[in-house]
Amino acid sequence: GIPDPPDALRPTDVPGSIHPSAPPAQSTADVNTDPAARDVIIVGAGIAGLRAAQTLQQHGRRVLVLEGRNRIGGRIWTDESTGMPLDLGASWIHGTQGNPIATIADQLNATLIATTYDDVQRFDPTGNPLTNNLNDRIDALLERSFARARAHAEEQNSDISLQAALEAVLDQEPLDAHDLRLLNYAINTVFEHEYAADSSQLSMRHFDHQKELNGGDAIFGRGYRVIIDFLAHNLDIRSGHIVQRVAYADDGVTVVTAHGALRAHAALITVPLGVLQRGGIVFDPPLPSSKQRAIERMGMGLLNKCYLIFPEVFWGNTTLLGYVGERKGEWAEWLNLNTLLGIPVLLGFNAATFARTIEAQSDASIIQSAMRTLRIIYGTDIPQPVDYRMTRWAADPFASGSYSFLATGAAPNDYDTLAQPVGKRLFFAGEHTHRDYPATVHGAYLSGERAANEMLSTNDA
Numbered sequence: 001g002i003p004d005p006p007d008a009l010r011p012t013d014v015p016g017s018i019h020p021s022a023p024p025a026q027s028t029a030d031v032n033t034d035p036a037a038r039d040v041i042i043v044g045a046g047i048a049g050l051r052a053a054q055t056l057q058q059h060g061r062r063v064l065v066l067e068g069r070n071r072i073g074g075r076i077w078t079d080e081s082t083g084m085p086l087d088l089g090a091s092w093i094h095g096t097q098g099n100p101i102a103t104i105a106d107q108l109n110a111t112l113i114a115t116t117y118d119d120v121q122r123f124d125p126t127g128n129p130l131t132n133n134l135n136d137r138i139d140a141l142l143e144r145s146f147a148r149a150r151a152h153a154e155e156q157n158s159d160i161s162l163q164a165a166l167e168a169v170l171d172q173e174p175l176d177a178h179d180l181r182l183l184n185y186a187i188n189t190v191f192e193h194e195y196a197a198d199s200s201q202l203s204m205r206h207f208d209h210q211k212e213l214n215g216g217d218a219i220f221g222r223g224y225r226v227i228i229d230f231l232a233h234n235l236d237i238r239s240g241h242i243v244q245r246v247a248y249a250d251d252g253v254t255v256v257t258a259h260g261a262l263r264a265h266a267a268l269i270t271v272p273l274g275v276l277q278r279g280g281i282v283f284d285p286p287l288p289s290s291k292q293r294a295i296e297r298m299g300m301g302l303l304n305k306c307y308l309i310f311p312e313v314f315w316g317n318t319t320l321l322g323y324v325g326e327r328k329g330e331w332a333e334w335l336n337l338n339t340l341l342g343i344p345v346l347l348g349f350n351a352a353t354f355a356r357t358i359e360a361q362s363d364a365s366i367i368q369s370a371m372r373t374l375r376i377i378y379g380t381d382i383p384q385p386v387d388y389r390m391t392r393w394a395a396d397p398f399a400s401g402s403y404s405f406l407a408t409g410a411a412p413n414d415y416d417t418l419a420q421p422v423g424k425r426l427f428f429a430g431e432h433t434h435r436d437y438p439a440t441v442h443g444a445y446l447s448g449e450r451a452a453n454e455m456l457s458t459n460d461a
């Protein structure tokens with residue numbers, strides 16, 4: 001028999017089950033004669049899985065999507081329980097030009113709000129706004145140190161981390177404590193937040209290899225979930241179905257959940273890299289060692305969000321607030337949702353090690369820590385938040401992190417290895433399988449489309 005999943009693997013985040021679980025499916029019959037058998041079982045109802053399912057269904061394939069959580073969307077998750085659409089996963093369309101997500105948003109008449117990262121006000125450790133000179137100095141320090149670090153890394157025989165390269169450069173040309181703090185702030189907000197990893201983890205050779213779309217970035221006025229709802233329309237999705245095991249052979253696949261085993265011609269695995277890394281699904285036979293090694297080499301980063309909802313707005317109008325504090329990465333970046341959405345909400349971001357440390361604490365102490373920073377900037381008489389929403393993406397067993405990055409020693413080729421089908425029946429998609437646009441919604445979406453086309457071009461699936 002199949003043992004019950006441990007408690008940690010039970011679905012936890014439950015803002016309403018969108019697609020209630022169907023009755024247990026028992027079929028283990030032959031895939032060719034069993035009328036209940038599907039052409040394709042897709043594991044994961046994130047954007048990659050949903051786009052693949054939609055594409056396959058449009059081509060007449062019988063598709064079943066199995067989702068472990070009691071909600072769909074994966075790392076796209078709009079929480080509306082406060083009455084405001086708060087995106088706990090992805091917020092931005094990164095580059096609206098030629099972006100399939102922007103195309104769907106346009107079709108749906110969804111409100112998009114353009115954002116710019118230049119509109120930022122920064123504060124020093126005592127809460128004073130930085131002068132223009134100091135703001136310029138941050139940019140200059142970053143530009144110079146980064147260019148020299150890159151040059152240094154290129155002279156090495158093997159890959160080193162961004163931090164190791166920076167330290168080598170700073171050894172030759174030391175900065176005083178003040179400049180070092182400015183540089184650390186820039187490294188944190190420019191690189192560590194974007195790649196969700198410490199500079200000591202990022203591959204200096206490759207970490208920023210990905211391509212970027214033009215057209216500027218935008219967020220959704222009513223939340224990212226419009227995209228998910230559109231893609232999920234008319235699909236057969238079973239939520240609360242945690243896939244434990246996938247057996248594959250030349251004649252089909254068997255996908256096992258606590259509800260039973262299901263047969264299909266082929267399976268598409270879209271679970272996050274973090275889930276693959278911790279062996280969240282057992283593959284039978286085990287995945288080829290080339291794929292296993294790529295899974296291990298690649299990094300799974302962490303970016304957490306903390307929404308603080310206030311009774312009134314006590315901050316200014318700039319889109320972003322920066323805190324250039326003494327401790328690198330500590331509540332260094334805030335998004336002003338009053339300016340963007342007209343709601344009295346500040347969104348704090350934390351990445352990598354600081355995010356991991358914070359994640360382990362109670363909600364109350366996380367809020368206390370955030371408020372300490374805001375009080376330094378805005379004074380001790382600012383109001384307490386009336387409500388909040390915060391994420392713990394590392395502890396979430398259906399994500400085990402936020403998104404993939406190229407760790408020291410990994411290379412862009414690893415994305416291709418993760419994308420490769422295994423045999424004729426087992427396929428892979430997800431943000432971590434898109435070489436050009438990893439760690440994004442559009443990359444995940446395009447990876448689902450690619451996997452669906454791979455399946456359609458083999459006669460069996």
Ligand SMILES: Cc1cc2nc3c(=O)[nH]c(=O)nc-3n(C[C@H](O)[C@H](O)[C@H](O)COP(=O)(O)OP(=O)(O)OC[C@H]3O[C@@H](n4cnc5c(N)ncnc54)[C@H](O)[C@@H]3O)c2cc1C
Pocket residue numbers: 043044045046047048049066067068069072073074075076088089090091092093094241242243244270271272275280281303304305391393397398399401402403429430431432438439440441442444
């Ligand atoms: C905090 C945060 C901020 C982000 N910001 C942005 C942004 O602004 N712009 C942007 O473009 N991207 C952003 N991203 C990245 C983007 O959200 C992801 O790249 C994208 O949503 C990934 O989609 P996916 O389908 O590959 O994976 P997922 O959405 O994670 O889908 C995988 C699905 O598999 C399910 N699953 C896992 N294990 C099992 C199992 N054993 N059985 C069954 N189902 C299982 C999961 O529950 C999930 O629904 C952000 C991500 C995070 C976490």
